[in-house]
Amino acid sequence: MHIPDGYLSPEVSILMSVVSIFLLVVCWKKAKAAYPKSFASLLAVSSAFVFVAQMINFPITYGTSGHLVGGTFLAVVLGPYAAVLSMTIVLLIQSLFFADGGISALGANIFNMAIIGGLSFFIVKLVVGNSMRGKRFAIGVFAASWLSVVLGALACGLEIGVSPIFSQAGGIAVTVPAMLFWHTLIGLAEAAITTTFITQLHRLQPAILNGLTLFKRDAA
Amino acid sequence: MKDYIKALISILIGFAVLLPFASTYPDGLETVAEALGVEESESLWGGLMPDYTLPAVENPYVSTLLAGLFGTFLVLVLSFALGKAMSKSS
Numbered sequence: 455m456h457i458p459d460g461y462l463s464p465e466v467s468i469l470m471s472v473v474s475i476f477l478l479v480v481c482w483k484k485a486k487a488a489y490p491k492s493f494a495s496l497l498a499v500s501s502a503f504v505f506v507a508q509m510i511n512f513p514i515t516y517g518t519s520g521h522l523v524g525g526t527f528l529a530v531v532l533g534p535y536a537a538v539l540s541m542t543i544v545l546l547i548q549s550l551f552f553a554d555g556g557i558s559a560l561g562a563n564i565f566n567m568a569i570i571g572g573l574s575f576f577i578v579k580l581v582v583g584n585s586m587r588g589k590r591f592a593i594g595v596f597a598a599s600w601l602s603v604v605l606g607a608l609a610c611g612l613e614i615g616v617s618p619i620f621s622q623a624g625g626i627a628v629t630v631p632a633m634l635f636w637h638t639l640i641g642l643a644e645a646a647i648t649t650t651f652i653t654q655l656h657r658l659q660p661a662i663l664n665g666l667t668l669f670k671r672d673a674a
Numbered sequence: 675m676k677d678y679i680k681a682l683i684s685i686l687i688g689f690a691v692l693l694p695f696a697s698t699y700p701d702g703l704e705t706v707a708e709a710l711g712v713e714e715s716e717s718l719w720g721g722l723m724p725d726y727t728l729p730a731v732e733n734p735y736v737s738t739l740l741a742g743l744f745g746t747f748l749v750l751v752l753s754f755a756l757g758k759a760m761s762k763s764s
Contacts, residue, residue, distance in 0.1 A: 455703050460715030485760045494757025495678040501753035502682060502746050506689045509726060509742050511697040518705040519697035536760065543752045547745055553721035610703060623710035632709065636702035659677075 455523065455603075455610055455637070456548065457563055459556030463617040470613060471561030477569050478542060485535035493536075496662070500531050501540040505547065512643060520640030523606065525571015526599035527648045530578060530663060531655070538572030562613050566606040574602035586656070586663065592649055599648035600641040607637030682750075689742060694735060 462470070504524035511519040524544075528537035545563050548554040555563045581594030611633035615626030623629075655662055700708060707714065717724075723741045731737035 455701065457703065458714050459718045461707070461712070482760070487760070487762050489757070489761045491758075491761045493761050494754050495675060497757035498750045498754035499678045499681050499685070501749050503685050505746055505749040506685055506742060509689070509696065509738075510692050511699070511701065513697040513699055514702075517699050519699035519701055521701065536757075539756055539760075540753055543756065544749055547748050547752070549721070550719075551722050551745060551748065552726050552741065553717050553719065553724040554726070556717055557719045607702065611706075614703075619712055620710065623712060628710065629706060632706040633702065636705060640702050 455563075455566060455606055456545075456555035457559035457566075457610060457614065458553075459558045461556070461614050461617060461619065462559050462562060466613050466617050467558050467561060470559075470565050474561040474564040474569065478538065478564070481535040481538040481569075481572070485533075485539060488533075489536065497532060497536060497540055500528055501543055504528060504541065505544045507647075508544070508548070514636070514639050514643070518636060520636075520643055522644055522647050523567050523571055523603055524648070525567055525602045525606075526574045526578065526595065526644075527651060529572050529575035529598070530595060530652050534572045534575035536572075537575065538568050541568035541571055544568075562610070566609045566613075570606045570609065571602050574598040574605075577601055586660075591656070592653055595652050596645045596649045600645040603637050603641035603644045604634065607633040607641075686743070686746070689746075690739060693739060693742070 504522070504527065507522040507524055509521070511521045513519050525537065525541055528540050531537075532540060542564050545555060545560065545568060549557055549560050549563070575598070577598035578594045581597055582591050585591070608630060611630035612626055614620045615629035620629050652663070704714075723729075723744070726741040726745070727734070727737045728740050731740060
């Protein structure tokens with residue numbers, strides 16, 4: 455779902471950059487001083503996992519592939535705001551060093567994957583409430599990770615659809631359904647992988663689900 | 675700390691094992707663009723290792739593996755620094 459250079463009109467690029475920078479500042483303010491010192495190691499390893507996982511594309515169907523985005527994974531492990539910042543680092547490195555996602559599309563890519571991904575935390579919260587046990591927890595993680603990919607694809611479809619090179623090909627009436635179609639499927643893989651990893655992590659080491667516990671304490 | 679190093683090693687082993695099986699099919703967005711006849715234009719910035727390859731290394735597996743390890747290292751350093759910056763000063 456990484457948008458390359460050349461797909462977005464300058465207006466869309468600038469608008470998405472402004473929106474993303476604003477939201478990143480908000481996340482930074484919320485995340486700052488909310489975490490213990492030991493958090494840096496967890497953050498580093500989680501970001502590294504997501505970077506690596508995004509390199510492993512899996513086939514979906516009809517000659518199309520997808521890969522884990524990992525937004526909901528980060529959100530559950532790190533909490534929403536640190537997850538947004540962590541994913542932003544991954545996207546930044548991908549764009550700067552590997553030409554994966556265009557520099558001019560970085561704002562849009564941060565919005566579609568980092569911000570929507572990190573904020574999918576609140577979908578997990580909505581479904582799960584404060585009990586992190588059993589089926590309901592797994593369903594919350596599954597639903598949030600699927601939705602994070604589908605909503606990201608929706609945003610991506612809108613951004614490219616209103617930009618000239620895609621509007622000549624039919625615009626959002628074509629790009630949105632097409633993006634949603636593929637990412638409905640890719641999202642299922644995202645959800646299956648995320649739910650498996652999170653439930654295993656939770657079983658092996660409950661304390662590592664820092665994100666959820668941190669914000670439970672805040673609410674109490 | 676020990677647990678994190680173990681986790682990191684597992685991640686890197688998983689990466690090295692799964693990498694040869696990674697699909698080279700276009701992803702969702704690329705499929706959509708192809709279907710609509712939109713061609714990817716030249717990147718504004720090619721990056722140091724475009725498409726996760728080191729131009730100097732011939733073997734494609736080794737080339738992508740090394741690019742991935744380099745990227746992982748950068749992500750680790752940056753996010754560790756971020757984690758330190760956002761944690762409580764006390």
